[in-house]
Amino acid sequence: MKFQISREAFLQGVQKTLGVVEKKTTMPILSHVLVRAQDDRISIAATDREIGLVTSFAAEIEKPGEVMLSAKKLYEMVREIPGDTIQVESRENHQVSLLSQKSVYKMMGLPADDFPKIMEEEDIPMAPIAPGALREMIRKTFFAMSVDETRKNLNGVFFEAEAEGEICRVGMVATDGHRLSLAIEEIPKFLTLEKGVVIPRKGIMEIRKLVDTNPEDLRFGIRQGMCILKTSDTILKVSLVEAEYPDYRRILPKEKGSVILLKRDEFLQALRRMSVISSDRYSGVILELKEGRMIMTSTNPDVGEASDEMDVPYRDKEIRVGYNVHYLMEAVEVVDGESLEFEIGVGMKPSVVRQAGNDRYFCMIMPLKV
Secondary structure (H helix, E strand, C coil): CEEEEEHHHHHHHHHHHCCCCCCCCCCHHHHEEEEEEECCEEEEEEECCCEEEEEEEECEEEECEEEEEEHHHHHHHHHHCCCCEEEEEECCCCEEEEEECCEEEEEECECHHHCCCCCCCCCCCCEECCHHHHHHHHHCCHHHCCCCCCCCCCCEEEEEEEEECCEEEEEEEEECCCEEEEEEEEEECCCCCCCCEEEEHHHHHHHHHHHHCCCCCCEEEEECCEEEEECCCEEEEEECECCCCCCHHHHCCCCCCEEEEEEHHHHHHHHHHHHCCCCCCCCEEEEEEECCEEEEEEEECCCEEEEEEEECCCCCCCEEEEEEHHHHHHHHHCCCCCEEEEEECCCCCCEEEEECCCCCEEEEECCECC
16 A cells, blocks of 8 residues: 555544544554555544444555554654655555655554444435534533433433424433433424434534534434434444433423523623532532522532622512532523523422523523522
8 A cells, every 4th residue: 555645634534533443442453543545545444333434535546555553643643744745655564654754654554354344335314414503402412411321321412303394303402310401403304213313422522523624515314223424525423322212301391480581691600600619529509589689609618608699680589599500501601692591490390591582492400409
């Protein structure tokens, strides 16, 4: 194998694989990428057996071939080597050299035959989706995913799509048992699903990286336990979680709580001031609602105390309720617009943060005992 390629393109391709390859594994091939040169392009593939990614770039191919290389070391070499163009050559003993200007790197590779197979083309219906719509749904739900690896059905996001005439209502839901975030986008001529699917946390992270590159042509498909995204130069495949997601509709508040209209930035800044006092053991904030004002207090025996006050359009009975300050901050941070509605649940029922006048995003948060 021998080819020349733009250093920037090669670096970008290897960088895309770093989130997929396994960092700590007893199988060395899962920390490697497959580099293949053929038909005036080179492709770089990575997999951890649950997620697979293949990306390709134009290159001057002098001799086709393929080899497996350590993803981490290849990235470091390409990042540090000087020049705009790199010449890559592998020999029969799988030794690979990278040459640019007067700098040369040599590294040992592995035979390509041992690399797990990643199908690049499958008969799966694909539908176009705007990267911005997918990015927004992920942004507004990602923070609420469970980090508990033992709860696989919550360790990801629930994705559903229902047709409403010419428009498809697409939603993402995430919960860790203490809060629940839901984001909805309306997409023309998108696919519909008989039932929702669970996309795992690591898969969502890779999808987010892909849409952050702002691809002009992004296509999305789900079938046979697999979620696939395609751009003009990249294919990402994510194995779906084989577990039932809780019926989140059953826990949505049925009784209307006390609703306050708040200025997003003012509320967020006040919460940030309260969070200065928080620690791993103490992260609560108490909100007291009185006529025309909201008083916030936070007490941490290891650090100290904080208090703040906001003028609010509130004229109802006095309320005192506590929350995890970080949960509130994360829910408020993703709200678009200048105003938000904060609905305080009745008794110990969940409270809801939503954009004022917009039902396409909301986050439910369980209160703390105070």
